[in-house]
C-alpha cells in the first residue's frame with residue numbers, strides 16, 4: 067500500500083517506536099548510573115566512576131542514528147555511550163567491579179569499556195585521547211569502502227587538547243566519515259568552561275571548513291535529527307562534521323565529588339534537573355502527543371530498574387579474574 | 399656463504415624492499431607520514447613506493463605527528479596495517495600519548511578484544527651535525543613500556559627481515575633505523591623471500607676473550623673495534639640483540655659466560671637506558687662466569703651539541719671501545 071494515508075500512518079508508528087525506544091534507552095542509562103552510585107556509596111565498587119546522568123539524550127540521540135557496525139569512541143564519562151551503542155549492563159557492571167565476566171575481564175574498569183560487537187572502540191581515560199583513534203577508524207572505513215561512520219564523543223574540556231585540531235584538519239583534507247560530538251556540560255572537572263575556552267567553539271571546526279551545528283543536548287529528538295543528517299552526510303562521502311551538544315551533568319565530576327558549592331550552585335543544578343531533564347522532556351512530549359501514557363512510562367521504569375538490579379547481582383556473583391589473567395593480553 | 403641470490407643493498411634499499419614486498423602481499427598495509435609519497439621522505443628511503451602503490455596507500459600527512467600516529471592506531475584497530483613514518487626520532491615526543499597510553503594498552507585494557515597491528519618507523523643516531531633536536535636515540539623509552547615491541551636492526555639483511563616480521567605482527571612495533579646507515583651501510587640481502595623473528599639475537603662475529611653487545615649504529619663500531627682488538631691479540635665476540643623487546647636474553651648470557659667479560663654499547667643515553675638493562679640481564683645470568691662488572695658505553699649524558707669536534711665526543715667510537723676492551727682483558 068503506497069497511499070498517502072498509509073505512508074503517514076507508518077511514519078507515526080515509526081516515530082512512536084523510535085520515541086519509546088529513545089525513552090527506554092535514556093531511562094536505562096539513568097538507572098544504570100543510579101546503581102553505579104549506589105555501589106560506590108556502599109563501598110562495593112573499587113575506584114571511582116564518572117556518571118552520565120543528565121546527558122543521556124546525546125548518547126541516545128547520536129547512537130540512534132548509527133548502525134551496529136558503525137564505530138564510536140567514548141570517554142571517562144562513557145557508560146551512556148556504551149549502553150546506547152548496545153552494550154550489556156551485566157557485562158558492564160561486571161567490568162566496573164573488576165570481575166572475570168566483564169567486557170575486559172576486569173582489566174579495563176569503568177573508563178575502558180570496549181566492545182567490538184557493537185563497534186565500541188573503547189572508552190578512554192586520557193581527555194581527548196581517542197580523537198586520533200576515531201579518525202583512524204574513519205580512515206579505515208573510507209579505505210576499505212565498508213560504508214561505516216565513526217563517532218568521537220568528548221567533553222568540552224577536550225577542546226583544550228591539540229590532537230583535536232590535528233585530526234580535524236586531516237579528516238577534512240581526506241573527507242573522512244567521522245562525526246565529532248562535543249558534549250558541553252559546562253564544567254571541565256571543577257572549572258567552568260568559560261574560564262578555559264576562548265572564542266566561539268564552533269568557529270574552531272569551521273576554521274577547517276568542517277560543517278558544525280549546535281543542538282540542545284537535552285532534546286533527544288533534536289540530537290537525533292542533527293546526528294542523522296550529519297551521519298548520512300558522512301556516509302555518503304560528504305566528509306566530517308562537528309556537533310556541539312549543550313548539556314549538564316547532574317552529579318559530581320565523579321561519584322566522590324559530593325560538595326560542589328565551591329564551583330556551582332545547588333540552584334543551578336536544581337534548575338537543570340527540573341526544567342531541562344531530557345527524560346522528563348521526552349516523557350511529557352510523548353504524553354502530550356498521545357504516544358504514551360504515564361502508566362506505560364512508569365511501568366517501563368519499574369521493568370528497567372529490575373533489569374539493572376539483576377545486572378548488578380550478576381556482577382556481584384561473578385568471580386574475580388584468576389591470577390593468571392594478569393599477564394594475558396599484554397601482547398596479541 | 400656467497401649465494402647466487404645475494405645482492406648488495408644499502409640499508410635504505412633493504413627497508414624499501416621490505417615495505418614494497420609487504421604492500422604487494424597485503425593490501426591492508428599503508429604508509430602514513432610527512433613527505434613519504436613523491437618525496438620518498440627527506441632520507442629518500444621510500445622513493446618509488448608511491449609510483450607503485452599510489453597516494454591512497456602512501457599517504458602524505460600534515461606535520462601532525464600526534465594526529466597521524468593516532469589515526470594509525472585507529473586504522474590498525476579497524477582493519478588496516480599502517481606503517482607510520484616519524485622522520486626524526488626526536489619527534490617521537492609528539493607521539494607519546496598515542497603510542498604509550500593508546501597503542502600499547504588497548505589490547506590489554508580491552509581484555510584482548512582489540513588489537514593494534516601497526517609499525518612506527520623512525521630514526522636514531524648522532525654525528526650527522528644536526529644538533530640537539532635531531533640527533534637523539536630514544537629507543538629505550540619504548541622498550542620500557544609493556545605492550546610495545548622494539549626492533550633496532552644494524553644491517554640491511556636484518557632491517558629487511560625484521561621489518562617484514564614487524565608489519566605482520568599483531569602488535570605495535572617501533573622500528574628504529576640509524577639515519578647514518580641509510581645510504582652508507584651496504585650488505586648482502588638474499589633476493590628470495592625471508593623474514594627474521596623478533597626476539598632472536600645474532601652473533602655478528604665470534605670470539606673468545608670478550609663479548610661486545612652492540613645495537614644499531616654501534617654494531618659497526620663494535621665490529622671495527624673487534625678488528626683492532628684482533629691486532630692486539632684479543633678475540634672479541636660481537637652480539638647484536640636486534641630487538642630490545644622481545645629480548646633474546648639467552649644468547650647474550652651464553653656469550654658472556656663463554657668469554658667471561660662483556661661491554662654493552664648502545665647509542666642511547668646510558669642512565670636508566672638500554673645498556674643498563676642489558677648489563678643487568680648479563681650480570682644476573684652470567685654472574686659466576688664473569689671476571690668483572692659488565693661495562694656500559696653509550697651517549698654522554700648531555701644534549702647532543704652541534705659543533706663537530708664536540709659532537710664526536712658524545713658517542714662511543716671504535717677507538718674508545720677498543721681501549722675499554724683492552725683494559726678489561728689486560729686486568730684478567
Ligand SMILES: Cc1ncc(C[n+]2csc(CCOP(=O)(O)OP(=O)(O)O)c2C)c(N)n1
Nearest residue numbers: 143191192193221222223224251253254255
Ligand atoms: C590528558 C588528561 N588530562 C587531565 C585529565 C584529568 N581529567 C579527567 S576528566 C577531566 C575533565 C574533563 O572535562 P570534559 O572533557 O569537559 O569532560 P566531562 O568530565 O565534563 O564529561 C580531567 C581534567 C585526564 N584524564 N587526561
